[in-house]
Amino acid sequence: MSRLSQAEKVQPDWLGKSLAGIILGLALSFGLVGLFAWLGSDGLTQTISVEKQSWRTQFNMWMVSPIWLLILSLVFMFKNYKQAVLWLGGANIVVYVLLYFVRGMA
Numbered sequence: 505m506s507r508l509s510q511a512e513k514v515q516p517d518w519l520g521k522s523l524a525g526i527i528l529g530l531a532l533s534f535g536l537v538g539l540f541a542w543l544g545s546d547g548l549t550q551t552i553s554v555e556k557q558s559w560r561t562q563f564n565m566w567m568v569s570p571i572w573l574l575i576l577s578l579v580f581m582f583k584n585y586k587q588a589v590l591w592l593g594g595a596n597i598v599v600y601v602l603l604y605f606v607r608g609m610a
Contacts, residue, residue, distance in 0.1 A: 520585025528592035529575035533568050535599035542606045
């Protein structure tokens, strides 16, 4: 079995990775739920009943937590916090650009 070099090992930088997961992960989960809300069934531009709107709003609101926790738990698989910040930051940019264009089409 070959030994991994120090650069190839996952570094135990829990503080940086935790902050990246908390801040950028929350922003990413908001963006993903926003995309789902705009692109999901009925979208946000259609007229629906008050009861259905309440159900959809509650569903979208409660989906933020599981997505955020999934991102927060997976952030520790990055090799270091810089890589976590770059990947999560890039994902945030992509998601919010898509959200901007989706909202513009409505």
